[in-house]
Amino acid sequence: MAPAGKTVTAWLFGGGWIALLALPFVGPVRALQIALAVGIGGVALHAARRVPLGSLASGIRQTAFSGWSVAARHAALFLGAGLLVLLTLPLHANNYVIDVATTTLIYVILALGLNLVVGQTGLLHLGYVAFYGIGAYTYALLSAGAHASFWVGLPAAMAAAALFGLVLGFPVLRLRGDYLAIVTLGFGEVTRLVLRNWDEVTNGPNGILGIARPSLGGWVLDTPASFYYCVLVLALAALFAMRRVFQSRIGRAWVAIREDELAARTVGIDVARYKLLAFALGAAVAGLGGSVFAAKMTFVSPESFTFFESVIILCMVVLGGMGSLPGVVLGAAVITILPELLRGFSDYRMLIFGAAMVLMMVFRPQGLIGSRSLAYEYRRPAGRGVPPRSR
Amino acid sequence: MLDLAGVVTTYGSIEALKGITLSVPEGGIVSLIGANGAGKSTTLMTVSGVQTPVGGEIRFRGERISGLKPHEIAARGIAHVPEGRRIFPKLSVRENLEMGAFLRSASSDDWERVFALFPVLKERLGQPGGTLSGGEQQMLAIGRALMARPSLILLDEPSLGLAPILVSKIFRMIREINREGLAVLLVEQNAKAALSLSSRAYVLETGRIVASGPSADLLSDPAVQEAYLGVKRSGEGTSA
Numbered sequence: 001m002a003p004a005g006k007t008v009t010a011w012l013f014g015g016g017w018i019a020l021l022a023l024p025f026v027g028p029v030r031a032l033q034i035a036l037a038v039g040i041g042g043v044a045l046h047a048a049r050r051v052p053l054g055s056l057a058s059g060i061r062q063t064a065f066s067g068w069s070v071a072a073r074h075a076a077l078f079l080g081a082g083l084l085v086l087l088t089l090p091l092h093a094n095n096y097v098i099d100v101a102t103t104t105l106i107y108v109i110l111a112l113g114l115n116l117v118v119g120q121t122g123l124l125h126l127g128y129v130a131f132y133g134i135g136a137y138t139y140a141l142l143s144a145g146a147h148a149s150f151w152v153g154l155p156a157a158m159a160a161a162a163l164f165g166l167v168l169g170f171p172v173l174r175l176r177g178d179y180l181a182i183v184t185l186g187f188g189e190v191t192r193l194v195l196r197n198w199d200e201v202t203n204g205p206n207g208i209l210g211i212a213r214p215s216l217g218g219w220v221l222d223t224p225a226s227f228y229y230c231v232l233v234l235a236l237a238a239l240f241a242m243r244r245v246f247q248s249r250i251g252r253a254w255v256a257i258r259e260d261e262l263a264a265r266t267v268g269i270d271v272a273r274y275k276l277l278a279f280a281l282g283a284a285v286a287g288l289g290g291s292v293f294a295a296k297m298t299f300v301s302p303e304s305f306t307f308f309e310s311v312i313i314l315c316m317v318v319l320g321g322m323g324s325l326p327g328v329v330l331g332a333a334v335i336t337i338l339p340e341l342l343r344g345f346s347d348y349r350m351l352i353f354g355a356a357m358v359l360m361m362v363f364r365p366q367g368l369i370g371s372r373s374l375a376y377e378y379r380r381p382a383g384r385g386v387p388p389r390s391r
Numbered sequence: 392m393l394d395l396a397g398v399v400t401t402y403g404s405i406e407a408l409k410g411i412t413l414s415v416p417e418g419g420i421v422s423l424i425g426a427n428g429a430g431k432s433t434t435l436m437t438v439s440g441v442q443t444p445v446g447g448e449i450r451f452r453g454e455r456i457s458g459l460k461p462h463e464i465a466a467r468g469i470a471h472v473p474e475g476r477r478i479f480p481k482l483s484v485r486e487n488l489e490m491g492a493f494l495r496s497a498s499s500d501d502w503e504r505v506f507a508l509f510p511v512l513k514e515r516l517g518q519p520g521g522t523l524s525g526g527e528q529q530m531l532a533i534g535r536a537l538m539a540r541p542s543l544i545l546l547d548e549p550s551l552g553l554a555p556i557l558v559s560k561i562f563r564m565i566r567e568i569n570r571e572g573l574a575v576l577l578v579e580q581n582a583k584a585a586l587s588l589s590s591r592a593y594v595l596e597t598g599r600i601v602a603s604g605p606s607a608d609l610l611s612d613p614a615v616q617e618a619y620l621g622v623k624r625s626g627e628g629t630s631a
Contacts, residue, residue, distance in 0.1 A: 249493070256490050259479040265441055266473055268465030268494040268539065 011042025014359040021355050025348045034352070075326070086232060090225035098224040104336040105228075105235040106293050111316040111332040112238050112325070113285025118314065119322035120246060121278040122258030124181045126310055127168070127188025131161040131283035133195055133305035135290025140208040140300045141201070150214035154291045161287025162280040164191075169279035173272050176261075188310055196302040207301025211294050231292055238285055243325060245281070254278055255323075319360060321367025330368050392417045392452060392574055393438065393469075393543055399446030400430075400437045407433040409598040410447065415543065420565070420575040422585035422606065424619055425595035431578040432474050434595070435545045438576070439471035440464040451543070466494050470541035474548045474578075476532040480521030484512055487520045487531055491538030504571075505534040508564055526557035533564070543574045550581045562588055582619035586610045594619070 015038030019031040026034070090098050110132060117125045138160040139153035148156075168187050172180055195202045202208070213222045214230055221227045245251055253274040256264035265271055294300045312335060320331020338356065342349035360368075393415040400408040408430050415421045423431050436442040438449060440461035449457035456464050465471075470491075479487050488505060489497065506513040509530040515523060520531055529549055536544055546565065550558040562584055569575050579585035586592055586606040594602040594615060602615060609615045 252490065252493065255482065256479060256493070259481060260477050262441065262473055263477040263479060264490075265461040266439060266465065266471040266477070267490050267535065268462045270460065270462040272460075 008043050010363050012039040014042065014363070015039035017359065018352055018355045022345075022348055022352055025351070026345065030345075038356075078326075090228055095224045098228050100337065100340050102224065102228045102231050102296060104333050105231045106289050106296065107313070107316060107332040107336045108235050108329050109231075109238050109289040109292065110286060110313050111320070111328045112235075112242050113282045113289065114313050115317045115322065115325070115328045116242065116245075116254075116285065117278050117282035119317055119324070119328065120251065120258065121254040121275065123275065123278065124177060125184045125282070126181045126307075126314070127184035127186070127191070128282070128286060128313055129305045129307070129310040130168075130188045130191035131165060131286035132290045132293070132309065132313075133191055133302070134164050134283075135161045135287030136294040136300045136304070137195060137202060137208070137290075138287065139291035139294045140211050143211045143294070144208050147212070150212065150291070150295055153295075154288065157291035158284040158287040161290065162284040165280040165283025166276060168283075169276045173275055185307070185310075188305075188307060192302050192305050192307075195305065202302070205302060207299055207303075209299050211298045211300065213298065214295055227296060231296070234288065234292060238288065239325065239329065242285075246325070250274065250277065258323075315357065319357065319367055321369045324367065324369050327367050327369035334368070392419075393576065394450045395434075395438070395447065396450075397447035398434075398437060398444045398449060398457070400433055400442050400444050407598055408437065408444070411595075411598075411600060412447075413593050413600065413603070415574050415576050416591075418569070418572055418574055419591065420569050420577060420589040422577040422579055422589035422592045423595060424579055424582040424585055424592060426619075427580075428597070429595040430598040431595055432547050433598075435471060435473075435547050435576065435578055438464075439469060439545060441471070462494070465539065465541075468540075468542040469545065470536035470539045470543070471545040472532045472536045472547060472549065474551065476525075476528045476551075478520040478523075478528050478531050478535065481519055483517050483519055484523070484531060485516045487535050488512070488538050491535035494539060497538055501538055501540065505537055508537070508567060509534050526553050526561070529553065529557075529561055530564070533561075533568070537568070541573065543576065544568065546575060546577045548578060548580060550579060550584065558584060582615075583610075586620075 015035040018038055019035035022034055023031040086101075089101055093101070110128070113131075114125065114128045117123050117128070135157035138157040139150070142148035142153040142156055143150070168184065172183050175183060196205055198204070213220055213227060215221060219226075221230050246254075253264070253269045256267065256269055257271055257274060261271060293304070297304075316331040316335045317328055318331070319335060320329065321327025339349055339353050342352055345352060395411050395413050398408055398411045399406060411430070411434055413421070413423075413434075423434060425431050433442060437444050437457075440456070440459055440463070444457050447457070448455060451464075451467055451469060454467070456467060456469075459467075461471075479490060482490065488502070492501065511527055512531060512534055515527065520528065523531060529551075533544075533546070533549070549561050549565065553561065558581065565575060565577065566588060575589075577585055577589060586609055589606045592603065592606045592609050593600050594609065602609065602612065604612075610620070
C-alpha cells in the first residue's frame, strides 16, 4: 500500500480533477463541493482502513473462530454484518431502495458469471450480454408464450445460455486477448440484432410483454420485498457455487490457463475442455441473471442488451478486482449504486461516474479488493502430508 | 522407452522437423544439441503433444502417442519442462508445485522428494513464483514436473540465462533425478555440458539429425567440436 501522504494527495488530486471536469456543468460552488466530498471521503476511507477491525471483534474471534486465519475471521465478520444488512433491508427501506438493491443483486449475479470467464480463466469476453439476453428471452418466451413457471424457466434459461456459450466457445478456443475480444463483441451484437429483427419469435423491437413473476406454491412474489428476497437467495447461491468451483480442481485449471496456457498444457490440463467449461458456466450464470431480470421487469426488449451492458459488467469485474469474489460483488454494488447516489447531479452523473472510474484505474488498478496475489486459496485438510504454509 | 520414427512437424508451410528418428532408453539421459532454429524445442513440443506431427510416429513404451492431446501424453508419464521455465508467476511456489500434480493427488513423498532435491523451494513455499531468481525458477519448473511422477522428463534449455555456477548446479540435479530412475531427454545449447551429462546424443541441424552416437564419441568428434564446442557459446538465445 502507498504511504499515507501519497494516498491523501492522490485523493485530493482526484477530487480536484473530478471537480474540474464537472465545473462547466455545475458551476463553481457545486464543483468545490464535489472536490471536497471526494477528497474528504477518500481520506476518510483511507483512515478507516487503518482501523484495526480485528481488535473490535477479538472476543468473538477467539471463541468462535479458533483455528481460522486472520483473513478468514475478518471475512466471516464482514460477511455476517453484510448478510444482516441484506436480510433486514426491506424492513427499513422504501420501495425505491429495495428496487435498486434488487437491480444490484442481478448485476452481482452477472458480474460473478463474467468474472468466471475474464477474472478466473483470463479470457477477455466483450459479448457477455448476449447470454444475459438469451436467458431473459428464454424465460420471457416460456412464460408469456407457454405460461411456464419461473422455476421451469430459470433452468431452461441457464441451459439455453450455456448451450450458446458452447456454440461461441468452440470457434474461439484458439483465440486469446484482442482477437477473442473482437469475436465475442461480434457475437454480442449478432445476438442483439437477431433479438431485434426476428419478429416472429422475439416480437422485434417491441419486445415481449406479460412475463410472470416467480411464485412459491401459489404465492406470487410480486411485491418488491418478496422479489428482493427471491433474488437475494439466487445471488447467494451463485456466489456460493462460484466459491466452491473456484476451490476445486476446475478452478485450479482455470487459474493455470490464465497464468500460462503452455505451462497449463504441460502439467496435463485439457485446456480446450476447461475453456469450454468456463464459457458454458459463465453463460449459464448470465442466463440465470437474464431470467431474473425478465421476471423483475415483466417485459424484455432488445434495448436492454446493448454492448454498453457488456462494458458495464466488465467494469464491475475490473473495478472490483478480477478473480476476487468479494471484489466482484463490491464492484457490482458500487457501479449500480453510485449512479443512483449521483442522481442529484442529473445529466452529469455519468460524467462524474466516468471520472471516478478513471481515477480508480489510475490509483488502484488491481481493483477495490484486488487479491494480493491473484492466486486462489487452497486449503488442504490437515494431515495430508503437506508442509505448513510458511508465514 | 521413447521412440521417434521419421517425425515431421510443420508451422504453417514451414517444415520445422524434416523426419526425426531418435530413441531414449529406459532410465537413460539423451541430449539433443544444435544451433538456434535447428528444431530442438519443436522436437520436445512434438513429443509432449503441444505440436501435432504431420508425419512419422512417436511411441512411448510401445504405445503410439503421436496425435494424442498434451494432457493425454502427460497422463502417460511424460513431463515437459518448457523453454524459459514457464512457471505460474502469480501463484505461490506451493501452488505451482500443486499444479504439477494436477492429474494425480500428490502424496507427502512427492513433496519430500522435491524438497530433498531443491531445499530452497521449501523456504520459498509462500512466495509468488515470479519473485524467485532465475535459478530458483528453473528448479521450480523441474520440481513442478516431478510432482507429476513422470517416467520421462523433457528438459528444454535448463541452463538458459543462468549464471555458470547455477548451470553446474542444475546439471548435478538432473543427474540426481536420473539416478532415481527417471529417463531424461535434454535439449541444450550448452553442448559441452549436455554431452558430458548424457550417455547418448543427437545433433540437430535445420530439422534433421546430422550426427548421433554415444556422447563421449561426439565430444571427441572433430566436426562436432568445431561446430558446437570450439566456438565459445554462452548458452543464451532461443531456438525454435
